[in-house]
Amino acid sequence: MIQVAVIGFGYWGPNVVRNFCAQPGFRLVAICDQDMRALSRAQYLHPGVRATNDPAEILASPTIDVVAIVTPVWTHYPLAKAALENGKHVFVEKPFTSSSTNAVELIEIAERKRLIIMVDHTFLFTGAVKKIRELIEQKVLGDLYYYDSLRVNLGLFQHDVNVIWDLAPHDLSIMDYLLQEEPEAIVATGETHLNGHEDMAFITVYFPKNVIAHINVNWLSPVKIRTTLIGGEKRMLVWNDLDAEEKIKVYDKGVSVATQENLRQLLVSYRSGDMWAPQVQEAEALTTELTYFHECLSNNTTPFNDGRAGLRIVQMLEAAELSVKARGRSVYLQQEKRRPSLAEAKAFG
Amino acid sequence: MIQVAVIGFGYWGPNVVRNFCAQPGFRLVAICDQDMRALSRAQYLHPGVRATNDPAEILASPTIDVVAIVTPVWTHYPLAKAALENGKHVFVEKPFTSSSTNAVELIEIAERKRLIIMVDHTFLFTGAVKKIRELIEQKVLGDLYYYDSLRVNLGLFQHDVNVIWDLAPHDLSIMDYLLQEEPEAIVATGETHLNGHEDMAFITVYFPKNVIAHINVNWLSPVKIRTTLIGGEKRMLVWNDLDAEEKIKVYDKGVSVATQENLRQLLVSYRSGDMWAPQVQEAEALTTELTYFHECLSNNTTPFNDGRAGLRIVQMLEAAELSVKARGRSVYLQQEKRRPSLAEAKAFG
């Protein structure tokens, strides 16, 4: 039985707590929050679990194996660092850290101490993303052309970060997981209207071989939209996460271009066939994720959503922020090896 | 009775011809196309009208008052120039010309010879755009925050221009008409997958006072989407041009930000009320446009969609193309006076 403590019982923490409780193989032993109202809510809902407002108690406890950190992003680094140095595995909310330097340091500590970091990019464990990954791996879409995502709604404005750090980690982590490619450069534009932080942003990510991604995040939209288009050589896909019944639609459509001899003109031909909405698994993503976390801990394997995955997203967020402040300057990303091998990634069913 | 000749009877030409025929006050006297099949279709549909494959016949004819140019964009300049020099008013398909230098030259000739140029930005005459303009003028939305447009579908790939020159003139002209502001800079990103021209592009237009516009155009989308979000201080709007019944939805939603004394934290408050879908006039846009053209010709007034309006769009297209080729470099736009006075614009009911 793996002993877990959760730090942070605000918006997302209660879900993490509830899922660790329900997950066989884990035993939740402590909850920590500095806000006393949050703490008493935790006590009311989980009467058998120790509640404390002092993270040090948890970080120092010899009986805790895993610390889950579900706190504001700027606190991830000090909390995770202390946990790792005390020999604890770490489960940390996205984005991993507020700077890539911090992320690199945490990864090094974890590797040195042979500890596991899992960054909670929850969306990667939804039925929809798993199904899309499957369709891409099985070459149903063919070579990919683009990933174009729209994630807009009204609020909730954050006080400490802009819309890029708030909403884009979802899209960047999904894009990273689906494309499995190293981006070359990022161009971001956006604007600030109300509280000094960008409330809308448009991020372009350039990949090798003419693959391109685009992410539109906006806190000032009157309607909620969660739609992603993915274009491939053979087929194209629309993922509407707000459609309860038909989240993913695969279109048997394509374009071919041929050059006819003796003709300077290109011949473009369109192919159009059936549409198909594969059934998508409905399990709660966090449940699936914690099952996988338990497997990784038990088998001592590196999760595909490890610290390096978290670092890749943080690097892209930093690049996007730099670009948006410079009105769309191209920011090039370093091409070091940042991705787990396919074999490691495959470990996840 | 104003005598009109139409050059070009391909995709859009037949609509222009049909509308000039139906419009009282105009008399269609000639149709020109170099493709003999197009010409015989024209003769079949309009048996009483002279058909020719030689534009010179039209350009030289002393009995023609107006030449409508509905041909590929690179031919607009030479045809319009000849027409103007022969003393004819010009109605020209969008985009106005393929370079701003050409556009400036045509504007100068027209002004010197006191002739009218109308650039056929048809969308400005739709019930939807007229209604949105009205809502903005009546301050229903309050100060504007952004304009964000999505115009994607599968094909039709053009051989001679990229998706920016093909689709973005619609959005740029609508944005120009609705915002009534001079843009400061453009950042565009995009990618080429099939025939050497960009088939998808993401264009950001920066305006003064934190107003921003974003345009997403794509020839490689499996679904057709024509949706524009417009955010204002007081209300927000969604225009879905594919919704036959409820094209425009106005949301009584807003965000306010206040700074509380003694508190470093901003207080963000959301307001949410009813939604309202105003009825939108259903007349054919081209019909409304030609009625307006006739008024301008009769009263010798400058249309709001004149050569200078066409030039503004061409300048933005040039900037977007420059930016997209340079992977998102900011391209600054010249701040000369390019816009007709409000009084002129108001002439349009």
Added chain:
Amino acid sequence: MIQVAVIGFGYWGPNVVRNFCAQPGFRLVAICDQDMRALSRAQYLHPGVRATNDPAEILASPTIDVVAIVTPVWTHYPLAKAALENGKHVFVEKPFTSSSTNAVELIEIAERKRLIIMVDHTFLFTGAVKKIRELIEQKVLGDLYYYDSLRVNLGLFQHDVNVIWDLAPHDLSIMDYLLQEEPEAIVATGETHLNGHEDMAFITVYFPKNVIAHINVNWLSPVKIRTTLIGGEKRMLVWNDLDAEEKIKVYDKGVSVATQENLRQLLVSYRSGDMWAPQVQEAEALTTELTYFHECLSNNTTPFNDGRAGLRIVQMLEAAELSVKARGRSVYLQQEKRRPSLAEAKAFG
């Protein structure tokens, strides 16, 4: 070349005329309408065709092979009778006649004189209906459980008939074509609010073996809906005729019921799988229908939408009207042989 005359150039007539003109193998020789404005419109659009306001000219002409009757329903019988007695084949708008007695008489004349009657149930020639028929024939849906159709919108109120005679012929003819079964009884309810004719009606059609159909027609709906649910043992289908892209959706869903031994309780199990939207042919239905009409005339074969098909619909309309006037009294339908053999029906590709 088959010589055709069209009587009636009101709402639907111009489409019939245009399609006969475009169809190889037919030659349109005359158009008749008693309204002089309709007639001059016909002359303007079809300058080479004789226009007359006297149907007798057409009915007596020795050079006309086919008379198409596109006039108000109460005139179908006398016009068709005269045409048949003069040896002409008849193409007649739906519903066939305003009484089944009239329909039976026309069928007898046509059979005696070996002439063809085609009743213009245009919907049977749409890509959507053809595709659904195909899915049913290929047992994709399994045994059918029900057909449930919703056809509502605002207006257009008819002066001479109620909403049953106006809208239900579409649904009844589609149902008749898809189910290929003889109905046993009809129950209809409805109400009259404005002009003395029922403006909304709910029609239930009972078939053998627990198959049931339901048709909801309404002239007083604020929104336009054209949706049909078809439930089968193996799969179920939704046909939304207003969805331009995905008219038909096939759901791999089902319910099975088993009785467990020693348990009085039934075990109901649900099966849920992918959804699939087959591509639907987009040709104009009337074009497909007239091609088929030409084949039937050339090969002297009975069309599946012949007089007997028309009669079946008229009988159901009469039954529905009788029932609605009697507040839902069950009206039983006669079980005579009214359907062409499967072999005949199969003649249609």
Added chain:
Amino acid sequence: MIQVAVIGFGYWGPNVVRNFCAQPGFRLVAICDQDMRALSRAQYLHPGVRATNDPAEILASPTIDVVAIVTPVWTHYPLAKAALENGKHVFVEKPFTSSSTNAVELIEIAERKRLIIMVDHTFLFTGAVKKIRELIEQKVLGDLYYYDSLRVNLGLFQHDVNVIWDLAPHDLSIMDYLLQEEPEAIVATGETHLNGHEDMAFITVYFPKNVIAHINVNWLSPVKIRTTLIGGEKRMLVWNDLDAEEKIKVYDKGVSVATQENLRQLLVSYRSGDMWAPQVQEAEALTTELTYFHECLSNNTTPFNDGRAGLRIVQMLEAAELSVKARGRSVYLQQEKRRPSLAEAKAFG
């Protein structure tokens, strides 16, 4: 503090329990269920509350003021009767009883003993229904023409009742609440495909003055639909309960009919204006209902959803069942006074 016990902890019971716990003024003292697994779930979730599998314990307890009955419908009568005879107020799930005779008897006992019965027609307490009622009361729709509701989905098949008793109580109670009229007659059709109970039914309810209601309930639909059309003389309304953002849309549309002198023909004119989606309160309906229940108990007032309201629905269900078994025979409803006075109904804010 009002002491409450809940009998039944199956599908709906846990929601009733949770809401009584959260509602100030009520104190939940006991939960009863005969299924031991349900009972232990109840104990786990509500550790401080007595759990029993014997209803008699609750019915006999002198400290309990209110018994909430959330059990299968055939048990409502004996449980409610015992509770009332023991002097307890009763909150009972819909439908009230399985026969109108039982309902009448319970109403008489309650009136004799001055006890309150509230029938849990939860939908009447949703923001949507309250808003529609408001629109009708304020004459926004004008005189009503019809109520047409579609409530279809796949399953859940009930073992003991047909789809009419399972789904139609929702629509009948909403219709009863909105129209505030006594129905004259009911015609129902339907069919049985799987387990011996009707799995689809079409119910027409005739009201005085040409008002008509129609309810389409179906357990065998591949898609879930919850849509109601309400037509009025001045405006029309669509309520889509599955639309999270815009549940109610009011259409400023109408039809007028005039008879012109000297003309036998009716002139029908259509009016079409804006659409408007009023904001709908999002509170949980059961919470609102229990607040109202507490008010009724405290002030000793009769709720509008009292036993007589429950009886009206049961009578309509009986009539619909009788009609469906007789293939649509009209069943007339008795015109006794069954409705609380407007003053009583108004007591509910």
